[in-house]
Amino acid sequence: MTCAKKTATKKAVTPKSPKKPQHIGLVKNDPWLEPYETAIRGRHDHAEWMINELTNGGKKTLSDFASGYLYFGLHRDAKGGWVFREWAPNATEIYLIGDFNGWKEQKKYACKRIKGTGNWELKLPATAMKHGDLYKLKVKWEGGEGERIPAWVRRVVQDEETKIFSAQVWAPAAEYKWKKKSFKAKKDPLFIYECHIGMGQDEEKVGTYAEFKEKVLPRVIKGGYNCIQIMAIQEHPYYGSFGYHVSNFFASSSRFGTPEELKDLIDTAHQKGIAVIMDLVHSHAVKNEVEGLGNFCGDPNQYFYPGDRREHNQWDSLCFDYGKGEVMHFLLSNCKYWLDEFHFDGFRFDGVTSMLYYNHGLGVDFGGYGDYFNGGQDDNAICYLALANKLIHEVNKNAITIAEEMSGMPGLAAKFDDGGLGFDYRLAMGIPDYWIKMIKEKRDEDWGVFDIFWKMTDRRSDEKTISYAESHDQALVGDKTIIFRLIDSDMYWHFKKGDENDVATRGIALHKMIRLVTASTINGGYLNFMGNEWGHPEWIDFPREGNGWSYKYARRQWNLVDDKELCYHWLGDFDAKMLEVLKLEKSFNKTPVQEIWHNDGDQVIAFSRGELIFVFNFNPTKSFTDYGFLVPTGAYSVVLNTDNPDFGGFGSCDDTVTHITTYDQMYVEEHKEWLKLYIPARSAMVLKKN
Numbered sequence: 179m180t181c182a183k184k185t186a187t188k189k190a191v192t193p194k195s196p197k198k199p200q201h202i203g204l205v206k207n208d209p210w211l212e213p214y215e216t217a218i219r220g221r222h223d224h225a226e227w228m229i230n231e232l233t234n235g236g237k238k239t240l241s242d243f244a245s246g247y248l249y250f251g252l253h254r255d256a257k258g259g260w261v262f263r264e265w266a267p268n269a270t271e272i273y274l275i276g277d278f279n280g281w282k283e284q285k286k287y288a289c290k291r292i293k294g295t296g297n298w299e300l301k302l303p304a305t306a307m308k309h310g311d312l313y314k315l316k317v318k319w320e321g322g323e324g325e326r327i328p329a330w331v332r333r334v335v336q337d338e339e340t341k342i343f344s345a346q347v348w349a350p351a352a353e354y355k356w357k358k359k360s361f362k363a364k365k366d367p368l369f370i371y372e373c374h375i376g377m378g379q380d381e382e383k384v385g386t387y388a389e390f391k392e393k394v395l396p397r398v399i400k401g402g403y404n405c406i407q408i409m410a411i412q413e414h415p416y417y418g419s420f421g422y423h424v425s426n427f428f429a430s431s432s433r434f435g436t437p438e439e440l441k442d443l444i445d446t447a448h449q450k451g452i453a454v455i456m457d458l459v460h461s462h463a464v465k466n467e468v469e470g471l472g473n474f475c476g477d478p479n480q481y482f483y484p485g486d487r488r489e490h491n492q493w494d495s496l497c498f499d500y501g502k503g504e505v506m507h508f509l510l511s512n513c514k515y516w517l518d519e520f521h522f523d524g525f526r527f528d529g530v531t532s533m534l535y536y537n538h539g540l541g542v543d544f545g546g547y548g549d550y551f552n553g554g555q556d557d558n559a560i561c562y563l564a565l566a567n568k569l570i571h572e573v574n575k576n577a578i579t580i581a582e583e584m585s586g587m588p589g590l591a592a593k594f595d596d597g598g599l600g601f602d603y604r605l606a607m608g609i610p611d612y613w614i615k616m617i618k619e620k621r622d623e624d625w626g627v628f629d630i631f632w633k634m635t636d637r638r639s640d641e642k643t644i645s646y647a648e649s650h651d652q653a654l655v656g657d658k659t660i661i662f663r664l665i666d667s668d669m670y671w672h673f674k675k676g677d678e679n680d681v682a683t684r685g686i687a688l689h690k691m692i693r694l695v696t697a698s699t700i701n702g703g704y705l706n707f708m709g710n711e712w713g714h715p716e717w718i719d720f721p722r723e724g725n726g727w728s729y730k731y732a733r734r735q736w737n738l739v740d741d742k743e744l745c746y747h748w749l750g751d752f753d754a755k756m757l758e759v760l761k762l763e764k765s766f767n768k769t770p771v772q773e774i775w776h777n778d779g780d781q782v783i784a785f786s787r788g789e790l791i792f793v794f795n796f797n798p799t800k801s802f803t804d805y806g807f808l809v810p811t812g813a814y815s816v817v818l819n820t821d822n823p824d825f826g827g828f829g830s831c832d833d834t835v836t837h838i839t840t841y842d843q844m845y846v847e848e849h850k851e852w853l854k855l856y857i858p859a860r861s862a863m864v865l866k867k868n
Contacts, residue, residue, distance in 0.1 A: 203596025204589045207640040211588060214551040218589065218597045224557060225564040225594070232506070232565075240569045246511035247428060247519075250297075251330035254349060260302040262289065264328055265504055267296025268319050268477035275325070276313025276344075278306060283316055296504075309351075312344040319476030327426060327469055329481075329508070333437065334413045334429045334469075343415060343425075343469045346432075354441045356521065362576045363453035363523050364404045367766045368603075368703030369757055370455075371403040372649060374410055375434040376417065377718065378708060380736050382729035384417070387439040391446050394708070397736070398452065401711065401750070402757035405453040405578070405703075407526055409650070411440070411516075412459060415469050418720035420650070422528060423495060424459045425470035427512050430520070437520075444521050453523040455578050456516060460509050460566075461529030462495040472496060481505055490538060493529075500533075501558035506565070513566050517573045524570065524578030527601075530590070531583050533559040544585045560599065567600030578602055580644055591641035598641075603702045606643040609633065613647055613692055617663045622684075622798040622860075627783035628776045630796070634699040635771055642702030642767070647692050650707045653718045655731070661689050661713035661749075669715045673745045678826075684798070686745060687827070687860045689713055690752050690820040691794060694862050697756060698792050699771050699785075704757075712739040712750030748826035755825070759818045759864050763788040775807050782857065789867040790817075795857040801830070806852040808845060813838050814853060814865040821861040830858040837865065 204218055205211045211218065230236065232243045255261045266272060272289040275281045286306070289298040307313070312335070315326045327334060333348035378394045379385035398406055410421025413429040421431070430440050444454045463481070467473040471481045482488050482496045490497050499505050516522045531539040536554050544550070563581075570577045581590050581601040586608075592598025612633045616625060637643050653659050662669065664685035672682040693711075697704040715738070719731035739746040763769055766787065774784040774791070781797040784807050791809060795802065814837045821827035839851035857863070 204592050204598055204640075207592070207596070208588065208638070210547060214547060217551040221557060221560050221564075222594075222597045225561045225568075228506075228561050228565060229568065239572060240510070240565065241514060241572050243507070244510035244514040244569050246507050247330060247332075247515040251328060251332060251428070252345075252347065255301065258304045260300075260304070260306060262300045262302070262328075264289070264298050264315070264330070265296055265508075266298055266317060266475040266480075268480065269298065269317050269475040270320060271316075271318040272298050272300075272475075273316040274300060274313055275316050276307070276347075277311040278308075278313070307347050309347055309349045311347040313347065314344055317475045322476050324473075325468055326474060329471055329474060330428055331426055332428050333432065334426045335432045336415075348437065350438065354438045354445075356441070357445050358448040361448040361453070361521070361523065363578055364451065365578070365703070366764075366768075367700055367760065368405055368453075368578070368644070369403045370405045370407050370644065370703055370705040371398045371401070371708060372407045372409065372705055373398075373708040374420070374650070375408060375431075376410065377720075377732045378734055380733060382733060384433050384729070385733075387435040387443045390434075391443045393736075394734075395443070395447060395450070395452070399450050401754045402761070403706070404451065405455060405523075406447060407455050407457065407705070409457045411456045415464060415466055418722050419464075420654075420720070421457060422459055422493075423462075423464040425464045425466055427459075427463075427508075428515055441520055448521070453578065454521075455524040455526055455580070456522050457528055458513070458516070458525035459528045460498065460512070460562075461527075461532050462490050462493055462497055465489075465494065465496055481508070487536065490532065492538065492540060493532075497532075499558070500556065500562040506562060509562065510566060510569055513570055514573055517570065517577065523574070523576070524580075524602075526580040526582060526605075527563070527566075528582050530563065530581045531585050533563065534583070534585065534587060539585045542585070547588065550585070550587045563601075564594055564599045568594055571600070580605060583607070588638065589641075591643070592638075596640070603642045603644045605705075606637065606645045608636075609645055609696060610648050610652060613660060613696075614652065614663070617660065617688075622688075622796070623781075625781060625796050626778045627781050627794065627796055628778055630695060631699070631773065631776060631783055631785065634695060635701075637701060643700070644703040644705050645696050645700045646705035646707075647696045648707065648710055649705065650718065653707060653710065653714070655717045655719040658717070659710055659714065660692060661685060661710075662715065662717075664688055669713075673715075675743055675745060678745065682745065683826075684860070686713075686748065687820065689749055690756075690825060691796065691860070691862045693753065694756055694792070694818075694820065694864075695794060697760060698787065698790075698864075701767060701771075706753070709734045709736075709739075711753035712746045714738070714746075745826055748824070752820065752825040755818055759790070762817065762866060763790050774809065780805075791853070791865045791867075792862065793855065793857060793865070794862040795859060797859050799859055801856070801858045803856050804854045805857050806840075806854045808842075808848075808850045809839060809853045810867065811839050811849055811851045813868040815868055816863055817866045818864040819861070820863070821858050827861065828858065830861075831856055831863070833863075836868065 250263045252262045273283045274287040289300040331345045333346040376384040412424040413426035464470045483499045580603045584607045589598035591601040591604040594600040668681045672679045721727040769788040776783040784793045816833040823829040
C-alpha cells in the first residue's frame with residue numbers, strides 16, 4: 179500500500195501594525211497634553227541621558243557625583259594639615275592671601291594647577307593657618323588680576339567698619355554633635371511658617387540663630403506649625419536683598435551667627451517635631467565680582483550663560499549656565515551639602531519660572547498648553563531641576579521640595595518617572611494674587627462664593643500644592659498685607675479692644691475667613707509668613723540709604739500680639755485654633771474637598787472634608803436662620819467659629835449646642851439629612867461629625 183506524503187500548508191500571515199507606545203504618565207493623567215508628548219518625552223530622555231552621563235552608566239549614584247564640597251574649598255587633610263582646591267580654568271596664577279601671611283603673595287601659598295584640568299590645589303602644614311583667620315584668593319589671568327572669595331567657601335564674614343567681606347578659616351576644635359540624628363517630616367498636612375532670622379526679633383537690629391531658637395521657635399510650635407521655611411541662609415552682600423542676591427552658595431550667613439548655631443537651631447526644631455527647609459537660590463546670582471562669582475578668574479561666563487542670556491535685567495543679577503557640567507556639579511553639590519552638613523529637610527526653590535524660560539516668563543500670559551512647549555523653554559534648566567529633585571530624594575527620601583513657579587507649567591510637581599520634574603509641591607501662587615484683586619477691586623457685596631471656591635481648588639489632580647493667602651512678597655514696602663489692605667491706617671487708632679470701628683471689625687472678620695477658606699481647601703500644605711497670622715501692621719523695609727539705614731521696619735513686633743489689650747492676639751489665637759481643627763481630620767490631604775452647597779446670591783458656601791464641614795457666609799449684612807444643608811445623617815458639634823468672642827467675633831451663636839440632622843424621606847437612600855444652622859453675617863464655622 180502506498181501512502182501519500184502529507185505536506186504542511188502555510189497560512190498567509192498578516193503583518194501586525196507596530197505597537198503604539200504607551201502614553202507617558204503625565205499625558206495619561208491629562209489627555210490634553212497629548213499633542214506635546216514628544217516634547218515631554220524629549221525632556222525626560224534628556225534628563226535620563228544626563229543622569230547616565232554623570233553616574234558613569236549607573237556605576238555610581240547622583241549622590242556620589244554631587245559631593246564636590248568634600249573635594250573643593252578649604253579642608254583639613256588626613257594628617258591635620260590643610261588642602262585647598264578651586265575650579266578656575268582661566269586663571270594663570272592663584273595665591274592664598276590673608277591674616278597668616280600679611281595679605282601678601284607668597285610662594286608658600288601659591289596654588290598649582292592640576293595637570294590636564296581647570297582645577298588648582300594647595301597643600302599646607304597645620305601651622306600655615308588657624309581657625310578664625312581671614313583670607314581671600316589673589317587670582318591672576320591674561321590681562322588682569324583681582325582678589326576673590328573662593329567659590330566653594332563655607333564661611334564668609336563682613337568687617338563691621340570697612341564693610342569688606344572675607345573668607346574665614348572655619349575649623350572649630352570640636353564638630354557639632356547632633357542630638358536628633360534622624361528626623362522624618364510630618365507632611366499630612368504640611369503647615370509651613372515662612373521666616374527670616376534677621377528680622378525675627380522685636381529689637382531694631384539683626385537677629386541671630388540663637389535668638390530665633392529661643393524667642394521665635396516656641397511661637398511656631400505653640401501656633402501648630404510643623405515646618406519652618408528659612409529665608410536668606412546663603413550668604414548675600416546686601417542685607418536688603420532679602421537673601422535673593424547670593425554671593426557665597428555654601429556659606430550660611432554670618433550675620434545671624436555661626437554654622438554651629440544654625441545647626442543647633444535645626445537640631446532643636448527637629449527635637450520638637452518641626453521640619454526645617456530653606457529658601458534655595460539657584461535661579462540667579464549676585465553680580466559682585468570680589469564677593470561673588472561674577473568674573474571669578476577673568477572669565478565672566480565661567481558660571482553664567484554667555485551673551486544676552488547672562489544677565490537677568492529685571493533682577494540685576496546673573497543667570498547660571500545649566501548646560502555646563504561644572505556648573506551642574508556646583509549646584510547639585512550645593513543641594514546635597516545643605517542636606518548633609520546642616521540636616522535641612524528640603525528646599526523651596528526660588529525663581530523657578532525665571533529658570534524655565536529664556537524670557538524668564540516675563541510679559542507672557544500662559545493662556546494655553548502651547549505656551550509651555552513652544553521652544554522658548556530652557557531645556558538645560560529643566561534638566562537641572564529634574565536632576566536636583568532626583569538627587570535630593572536620593573540623599574533623603576523624606577525630603578521636601580517646593581517650586582516657586584507662577585507660569586503653571588504642567589508636570590513641575592509630577593513624578594519624574596511620569597515625565598515630571600519631581601518636585602513634591604508647587605506654590606499655589608495664584609491664590610494670594612486672587613485675594614489682593616478681590617480686596618482691591620470688589621465690594622464685599624460682589625464677592626462670589628463659587629468663584630472663591632473654584633480659585634481655592636483649581637489645580638492639577640496629579641500635582642500637590644502649597645496654598646497661602648499671602649507671603650513675604652505682600653509684606654514688602656510698595657505692597658500691603660491683607661490686614662493692611664482691609665484696615666489700613668485705622669489699625670493705628672482702632673485696634674485696641676473696645677475701640678474697634680466698623681473698618682477694623684470688618685478687617686478682623688475677613689482676615690480669619692480668608693485664611694480659613696485658603697487653609698481648609700489645601701491639597702498638600704499651607705504657608706504663612708512670620709507675623710502675618712496675627713495681622714502684623716505696616717510693611718517690611720530693610721535698612722537702606724532712603725530710610726537712614728534704619729531697622730525700624732526690618733523686625734517683627736511680637737509685643738503687639740503679646741498685649742492682651744490689643745486685637746492682634748485674637749487673630750493669632752484663631753490661627754492656632756484653625757490649624758488644630760484641621761489636624762482633626764486624619765490623612766487630610768487624602769480627604770477630598772466636596773462641595774455641599776453654594777448660593778452666590780446669599781454669598782454662602784459649604785463643603786466637607788471627611789467628618790469636617792466648613793460653612794462660610796461672606797454676606798456683609800445678612801445673617802441666616804435655619805439655613806439648611808444636606809449632609810450625612812448624624813450629630814455635629816461646632817469646633818471652630820470665626821464669630822467666637824475669643825477670636826474677636828460677636829458671639830452670636832451658642833457653639834456648645836449639638837446640631838442634630840433633620841429627617842427627609844427623599845434622601846433616605848443617600849443617608850443624608852438636613853443640617854440647619856444659624857449663620858451670622860461675615861462669619862464661618864467648622865463642624866465635626868460626632
